[in-house]
Amino acid sequence: MPPDKDFYGVLGVPANATPEQIKRAYRKLAKKWHPDANPGDKSSAERFKEISEAHAVLSDPARRKQYDQLRRYGAFDGARTRPGAGGPGRGAGAGSPFEGFNPSDLGGLGGLGDLFSSIFGGRRRGPGGEGAERGESVETMVSIPFRVAALGGKVPISVPVTEACPSCGGSGAAPGSTLSTCAECRGSGTISFGYGGFAVKRPCPACRGRGKVAAQRCGTCQGVGEVRVERRLMINVPPGSDTGTQIRLRGHGPRGTGGAPAGDLLVGLQVEPDRFFRREGLDVHCTVPINVAQAMLGTKLKVRTLDGKHVVLRIPAGTQAGRKFRIRGQGIEKNAARGDQIVEVQVDVPAKLSPEQEAMIKSFADAAGLKY
């Protein structure tokens, strides 16, 4: 466990610090490490984030209590006061710091799961997660038109989110139903299982970790306390976005419970192909057809640009099929750099000739010394 997850250590206060001490320590450190006081310094910004995170947990009595329980439980090196700590269960090396316990088991316990991912550095659940993001975040994909990606703009998206049930306010109880202490866990919300010589706590399945059970379940959420709803959001797509660009929407991820802040929503962009343009770096490429007369005699072409306007491109006499012309500055603009538009001409050859046209082409070929 990285030492920065010792929230008391981060704030430099003892584990029995009073709320006043925590507030004072936080104010002092936040002032010192605030990004405004250290412009451009990434490590200061990182430090400031840790301090804010530590304060967010320790200043909230409910979250601090959960955190203290986790510490006692042995979630961290250096804070292991759990009885029997010398025994089994000390995870060897990099994995979980203790065996037989999966932080995601606590997911159903609302705030605890969030707190856990916060403590564990926001490890993504499931395979392939190597992320070092703080807080729980979820990812979603959205398709956007080529031109919006290139030029930037707003795109509406719709994301499924879990919200507290509006009927019961998250309690899972039917209106007017009485709540009684859960018999299974005697109101603690957790159940201990014997595990390798010491006890492991799990959220109580009977009350879903709430510690209380309702005489009658809420009809809207079937007692779960949560409902899935579609939330419509507008995302701001920065100019020059590409497939794989991610936009972070702070606080639009899974809701927090017990005062925990909501996680982030990471929106991955998938750029739809355009019928006319394709992108290479900051340049945009397009193909424009010309006829044989234009190719041989030269012409002026009106070519559409990314911004929907047109520029006039001069095609010189004797232009070969596949020749590329560069229109400077009409590409994608990103970070003060600007690409070009590359126009490739395609020469359309008439598919069918009338007898009269054929005779004329033959006489042209004879005059030019072309064999056919």
Ligand SMILES: [Zn+2]
């Ligand atoms: Zn409900």
Ligand SMILES: [Zn+2]
């Ligand atoms: Zn229970």
